[in-house]
Amino acid sequence: GENVEQHPSTLSVQEGDSAVIKCTYSDSASNYFPWYKQELGKGPQLIIDIRSNVGEKKDQRIAVTLNKTAKHFSLHITETQPEDSAVYFCAATTYNFNKFYFGSGTKLNVKP
Amino acid sequence: DVKVTQSSRYLVKRTGEKVFLECVQDMDHENMFWYRQDPGLGLRLIYFSYDVKMKEKGDIPEGYSVSREKKERFSLILESASTNQTSMYLCASSSTSKSGTGNTGELFFGEGSRLTVL
Numbered sequence: 001g002e003n004v005e006q007h008p009s010t011l012s013v014q015e016g017d018s019a020v021i022k023c024t025y026s027d028s029a030s031n032y033f034p035w036y037k038q039e040l041g042k043g044p045q046l047i048i049d050i051r052s053n054v055g056e057k058k059d060q061r062i063a064v065t066l067n068k069t070a071k072h073f074s075l076h077i078t079e080t081q082p083e084d085s086a087v088y089f090c091a092a093t094t095y096n097f098n099k100f101y102f103g104s105g106t107k108l109n110v111k112p
Numbered sequence: 113d114v115k116v117t118q119s120s121r122y123l124v125k126r127t128g129e130k131v132f133l134e135c136v137q138d139m140d141h142e143n144m145f146w147y148r149q150d151p152g153l154g155l156r157l158i159y160f161s162y163d164v165k166m167k168e169k170g171d172i173p174e175g176y177s178v179s180r181e182k183k184e185r186f187s188l189i190l191e192s193a194s195t196n197q198t199s200m201y202l203c204a205s206s207s208t209s210k211s212g213t214g215n216t217g218e219l220f221f222g223e224g225s226r227l228t229v230l
Contacts, residue, residue, distance in 0.1 A: 001171070009152065032217055043116070043202055043221030044155070089154060093217065098143065098162060099170070100219065102155040 002027040004092050006103025013080050014111050021106045023090035024072045030092040033066060033073045034100075038087045047088075048075070080110045115139070118203050118222035125229050131190040133225050135203030142208045144186035145219065146170075146178060149200040158201075161186055162208070193229045201225045 003026040013019050025033075031052035036044035050057045050064045050073065057064050061080075066073040077084055090103040119134040137144065143162050147155040147170075157170030159178040167178050175197060179187045186205075190197055204219040 004154075006154070034218070036219075036221075041223065043204070043223050044219075045221070046218045049218075098160060098168070099157060100155075102147075104152055104154040 002030055002092055002099075002101040004090060004101045004103045006090050006106060008106060009104065010107045010109070012109045012111065015080060015082060017080055019077045019080050019084070019108055019110075021075045021088055021090070021108070022072060023074070023092075023103050024070075025092040025101070026071065027092070028068075028071065029094050030101075032093050033064070034091050034093075035062075035064060035075050036089045036091065036102075038089065038105075040086075044087075044089055077108075080108075082110050082112050084108060085110045116203055116205055116220050116222040118201075118225045120225050121223065123225060123227045125193050125227065127194060127229060129193050129229075131193050131227065131229075133188040133190075133201055133203075133227070135186045135188070135222055136184050137186075137203075137205040137220070138184065139205060139207070139220065140183065141205035141220070142183075143206045144180065145204040145206075146176070146186065146188045147202040147204065148172065149202055149224070155202065158188065190227075193227075195229050197227065198229045199227060201227060 006023045034049035037047045038044040063076045088106045091100045093100045116137045145160040146158040161167045161180040177189045203222040
C-alpha cells in the first residue's frame with residue numbers, strides 16, 4: 001500500500017517568515033494530494049490540494065508543489081501569521097477517493 | 113454550512129466495555145470514514161463505507177467494527193475496549209458525485225471523540 005512520510009514533525013517560525021512542509025509518497029498510482037489543517041480542538045480541514053497533472057498550485061499565501069518523478073510534494077506558506085499555527089497533514093490517494101493515506105503531521109508554531 | 117457531528121467529544125470507559133461512537137453528516141455524502149489519530153502516527157483509517165450497509169476495512173480494523181444502517185449515520189463499535197484503543201477518533205465524509213471539473217474528494221471531518229480506556 002501507499003506510504004506517506006512527512007517532515008518536519010515540528011516547525012517554529014517567526015511571524016512574517018515562510019514555512020515549508022515536505023511529504024514523500026511511495027505509490028506511483030497516487031494522483032491526488034490534499035493538505036489539511038487541524039486547529040486545536042477541531043477536525044482537520046482542507047486548505048489546498050493538487051492533482052498529478054499539475055506541478056504547482058497557489059491560493060493567496062499558500063502554495064503546493066508536486067514533483068511526480070521524485071514522488072514528493074510540499075506545502076509553502078508565505079508571510080506566516082499567528083493564526084497559521086496548527087497541525088498540518090499531507091495526504092495521497094487515487095481518484096477513487098476511498099483511501100487517503102496521511103502523513104504523520106507537522107505542528108507549526110508561528111511566534112508573534 | 114456542511115456538518116459532520118460526532119456525538120461524544122470525550123468518553124472514559126473501562127477495559128472490556130462495549131463502546132459506541134456515533135457520527136452523523138448532513139451533506140448526503142456517499143462515503144463515510146473512521147480514522148484514529150495518535151501523536152506521531154498521523155491519521156490511520158479504521159473502516160470506511162461507500163454506501164448504506166456497505167463497509168470496507170481500512171489499515172487498522174482489528175478490534176473495531178462499524179455499522180451504517182442509514183446514509184447519514186456511521187457508527188464505530190469497540191466490542192471490548194482495551195487500553196491501547198485510547199485515542200482520538202475522527203469521523204469524516206465525502207462525496208463521489210462529479211461536479212464541474214470532477215470529483216473533489218474533499219474529506220469533511222467532525223471535531224473528534226477523545227476516548228480514554230482505563
